[in-house]
Amino acid sequence: MSPEEFKKLVHSRRSVRIFSAKPVPENVVNECLNLALLAPNSSNLQPWEFHWVRSNEKKEQLIKACLSQPAASTAAELIVCVARTATxxxxxxxxxxxxxxxxxxxxxxxxxxxxxxxxxxxxxxxxxxxxxxxxxxxxxxxxxxxxxxxxxxRNDMVTWASKTCALAAENLMLAIHAHGFDTCPMEGFDARRIHKILNLPSDSHTVMVVAVGEKAPEGVYGPRIRFERELFIKEV
Incomplete structure (x- = not known):
C-alpha cells in the first residue's frame, strides 16, 4: 500500500450519522473484525471483545441503549467494542x-x-x-x-484495556471504509443497559459502539473541522 493510498483512506473516512438501507455483506464484516484483531496491544494480552449484534431483538434494544440516535437506528450493523480487565x-x-x-x-x-x-x-x-x-x-x-x-x-486497568480496545476499533473502522462502507463510533449510550443486553461479565467496560453501513447522501453533517496543528503537535 502506498502512502498516498493510505492518506486517501484516512482523509475520506468520516463519522456517518445516517446510513442508507444497503446491507453490508457478512464476509466483509467478518474480514474487518479479523483485521481489528491484528491491532497492537499491551503484552499481546488482547483484552478486547467485539460483540457483533445479529439478533433483531437485541439490535432494537441496543439502538434504544444508544439513545436511538440516527447513526444507531439506520446502521446496517452494530458492533460493541468491549475492554476486559480480567481476561x-x-x-x-x-x-x-x-x-x-x-x-x-x-x-x-x-x-x-x-x-x-x-x-x-x-x-x-x-x-x-x-x-x-x-x-x-x-x-x-x-x-x-x-x-x-x-x-x-481498577481504574488503571480499565484505562489499560480501553487503550488497546480503541486501537483495534480504529483498525475496524479503517478496514470497513477500505471495503467501501462507513462507520460511526458512538460514545453516547447507556453502558448499564448494554451490559444487560449483552450479558457482559463484571470486568467489562464498553468503550464504544461502532455503527456500520453505507453512507446516505445526507449522512455526513458538515465538513470536517480540526483546530490548528500547533495546539496538538509539540516538538520538544
Whole structure:
C-alpha cells in the first residue's frame, strides 16, 4: 500500500450519522473484525471483545441503549467494542503455552516475562490491596530509577484495556471504509443497559459502539473541522 493510498483512506473516512438501507455483506464484516484483531496491544494480552449484534431483538434494544440516535437506528450493523480487565490471566496462560511449545526458539526472558512480570504488573488483589502495595513500591523505586507506575488500581486497568480496545476499533473502522462502507463510533449510550443486553461479565467496560453501513447522501453533517496543528503537535 502506498502512502498516498493510505492518506486517501484516512482523509475520506468520516463519522456517518445516517446510513442508507444497503446491507453490508457478512464476509466483509467478518474480514474487518479479523483485521481489528491484528491491532497492537499491551503484552499481546488482547483484552478486547467485539460483540457483533445479529439478533433483531437485541439490535432494537441496543439502538434504544444508544439513545436511538440516527447513526444507531439506520446502521446496517452494530458492533460493541468491549475492554476486559480480567481476561489477562487466561490470555497470559495461552501465551505461555505457545512460547513453551517453542522453547528452543524463544528467549528465556520472554517466558519469564509471562510467568513473573505479567502477574506482578496486572494483579491488583482483593479490594486493590496488592495495587496499593505496588503503588508504594514504585513510588520508592522511582526515586532512583525510571519504573512503570501503572496499573495499580481498577481504574488503571480499565484505562489499560480501553487503550488497546480503541486501537483495534480504529483498525475496524479503517478496514470497513477500505471495503467501501462507513462507520460511526458512538460514545453516547447507556453502558448499564448494554451490559444487560449483552450479558457482559463484571470486568467489562464498553468503550464504544461502532455503527456500520453505507453512507446516505445526507449522512455526513458538515465538513470536517480540526483546530490548528500547533495546539496538538509539540516538538520538544
Amino acid at each position: 489477562w490471566r487466561k490470555n497470559a496462560k495461552k501465551m505461555l503455552e505457545i512460547l513453551e511449545s517453542q522453547s528452543d526458539k524463544v528467549p528465556k526472558t520472554a517466558i519469564d516475562y509471562y510467568r513473573k512480570i505479567v502477574p506482578f504488573a496486572y494483579t491488583q488483589g482483593y479490594f486493590n490491596i496488592f495495587g496499593w502495595i505496588k503503588r508504594i513500591l514504585v513510588f520508592l523505586i522511582g526515586f532512583k530509577t525510571p519504573v512503570p507506575r501503572n496499573p495499580v488500581s
